[in-house]
Amino acid sequence: MYVLIFTSSCRHQPSRSVERGFYYWKSKLQLGNSEINSLQQLQAKHLYVKFFDVTLANDGIGPVPVARLTADSLSLAQLRKQTIEIVPVVFITNESLLDNDSTALQQLAQNIATLLSSISKQLQQEQYSELQIDCDWTQQTKTGYFFLLHEVRKQMQQSALFKNSLLSATIRLHQVKYSGKTGIPPVDKGLLMCYNMGNLKNPATNNSIIEVDELKKYLGGLNSYPLQLDVALPLFEWSVLFRKNQFKGIVQTVNPSTLPGSIYSKQHNRYHFLVDTSISNIQFYKGDVLRYEESTAAVLQQAAAYIAAELSPVNQQTRILFYHLDPLLLSKHPTHELEALYSRFHQQ
Incomplete structure (x- = not known):
């Protein structure tokens, strides 16, 4: 009996497969040596790039795209040389979904697909493995947003760029805790955004970017969240x-x-x-x-340890991203620190 108990207590959970990446959140894709070197040293092969925003027009009539991406040809060549994959991200403001009927949302999905195609042509991108939609939807906009996601998927199936691509959506902490109200988006996987969790406008808040105690308030039920999840941590x-x-x-x-x-x-x-x-x-x-x-190294390590332990067993493979790729931020977060954070997610 004692041998059996000892043996079972020494069993280890299988390690999780972890893919590495970064967000890039500037309107011009232009990478210097520090960014390229960091991607190479960390073996980060996925760069999630914001292609444009969708927001309400100044006259309040209908959503319009703004902050359209441009790119430096040398940066694109360096990414291809390092076999670093670009994943397009479209940021949609919650306000732009408040008053849209199904016809308007269908048109918005078409407009998104058209602009993605136009930017991809300039970037000389022929195909993607994933398209990500970033929206802080609420219970009020859930129906419209989920309908839009269905329409975006229809557009993807008609496009050579995205025909075999996954559709993902960003997931905020409150959308995990209150998933019964905000719903589960109709996508292939989610990206858990582990930052911007405190009340920014409250003078009593200590750190609205990331606090482990605040994280725990929202993610107690993370292991039962039904979507496969990637994870993003803040460097800003x-x-x-x-x-x-x-x-x-x-x-x-x-x-x-x-x-x-x-x-x-x-x-x-x-x-x-x-x-x-x-x-x-x-x-x-x-x-x-x-x-x-x-976001200090100590807090990020605590957060990573907690999230890695709480992720559902369905997440045997996950992608860990840092927000965001920037030379100044990289100078404050050396490679060994980021390597340790990536590695932390191998453990369950």
């Missing part, structure tokens, strides 16, 4: 500006740690301005507060 940082305890916006161009010490007092990750000042063409006033948020 930003500062959040508050004035008189009111949210004023995200500040990307100012890192508070580089400010002269004489103009602020610091409490944890909050920088309280002591004087009026202008930095990077942004006006700050005495009493303003900048809350600096980042």
Whole structure:
């Protein structure tokens, strides 16, 4: 009996197969040596590239595409040389789905397919293995969004670019926790976005990008989520500006740690301005507060360990992405750190 108990306790779960990739979220695909080298060193073979956004027109009548992708020919050549696959991503705002009937959504699916074809022609891309739709849908827009996904799939089946491709959708944390209300999208697989989880506009929030305790509040039932899931983790940082305890916006161009010490007092990750000042063409006033948020190596490791353990057993193969590929962010997250995060998902 003791031998049997000892033997069973030493059994290991089979390791998970992990594919590696990054998001690229700029309107021009232009890669420098640092980005190419990082992809090569990490053996990351999948680059999820935002091709365009779909948002409401300025007049509020119907959704329109904006921020259309352009690409540097040298960057495309380098990606092909490294056999790095491009996966097109289309970002759709939730607001653009609020007032669309089935006819309008069918037309939107056709417009999406047409623009994907046009951009792909410029990129000299002949075929893709996957198309991803990124939308933070809600219970209110669920019906329209899921109908749109069906229509997008119909367009894919008629296109040489996507005829044999998977259709995936991004999944936010609240869409896992409240899946009974928000529903399960009609796609082949999902991409779990493990960032932007806190209340950005709340002055009391510590880090709206990623906190493990906040992650656990949403993903307790992750192992029963029915879709196969890939996972995205954040590498980015930003500062959040508050004035008189009111949210004023995200500040990307100012890192508070580089400010002269004489103009602020610091409490944890909050920088309280002591004087009026202008930095990077942004006006700050005495009493303003900048809350600096980042995704540290320690927090990312804790998050990766938790998610890897919670993923459903159906996820014997998963793709891990970092958001996003950028030389400055890569300089703050060295290769060995990212390698450790990728490797963490082999364990179950």
